[in-house]
Amino acid sequence: EALQHWGEVQNGGDGWRIEELPGDFGKEFPSEEVHTYFVTSYEWCRKAQVIDLRAEGYGEELMDAAQPKVVVKDWYAGRSDAGCLYALCVTLLAESGAVLAEYSSDTIAIPQDSDGSWAEISHTFSGYGPGLRFVRFEHGGQDSVFWKGWYGVRVTNSSVTVQP
Numbered sequence: 001e002a003l004q005h006w007g008e009v010q011n012g013g014d015g016w017r018i019e020e021l022p023g024d025f026g027k028e029f030p031s032e033e034v035h036t037y038f039v040t041s042y043e044w045c046r047k048a049q050v051i052d053l054r055a056e057g058y059g060e061e062l063m064d065a066a067q068p069k070v071v072v073k074d075w076y077a078g079r080s081d082a083g084c085l086y087a088l089c090v091t092l093l094a095e096s097g098a099v100l101a102e103y104s105s106d107t108i109a110i111p112q113d114s115d116g117s118w119a120e121i122s123h124t125f126s127g128y129g130p131g132l133r134f135v136r137f138e139h140g141g142q143d144s145v146f147w148k149g150w151y152g153v154r155v156t157n158s159s160v161t162v163q164p
Contacts, residue, residue, distance in 0.1 A: 042145075
């Protein structure tokens with residue numbers, strides 16, 4: 001589906017690209033169900049998606065009364081021949097757009113001599129209060145060697161899960 005569901009896209013350098021696993025100087029992904037990944041370029045690339053919880057079947061009463069945990073996960077990797085940077089920011093939003101809670105990772109630097117292995121980052125939101133209607137998921141990065149092409153961070157298997 002390429003970038004179809006990503007509403008806000010920043011295409012720095014040569015922009016985002018989709019590649020097949022394991023990719024040049026990369027490692028296989030830990031799940032056989034995942035076959036592709038997004039990869040960034042030599043300037044910062046970001047993409048964001050806003051998830052409407054009501055449209056996904058989570059009613060206002062459930063979200064306001066139960067305030068179920070919201071678990072966000074993302075997988076990222078570098079190439080073994082190029083260093084890169086990665087960052088994740090997830091925001092819980094009310095109907096008005098007011099921020100109820102936010103998680104921002106540090107900017108993670110993957111060195112040029114890494115082995116290209118995949119790493120998972122996750123965060124669990126709880127106790128965020130009533131009014132949650134949207135989840136805004138944003139991630140991105142760039143290579144740190146500034147090579148033309150797609151030598152930046154690789155991302156795949158992103159997820160947002162509402163737990164009972």
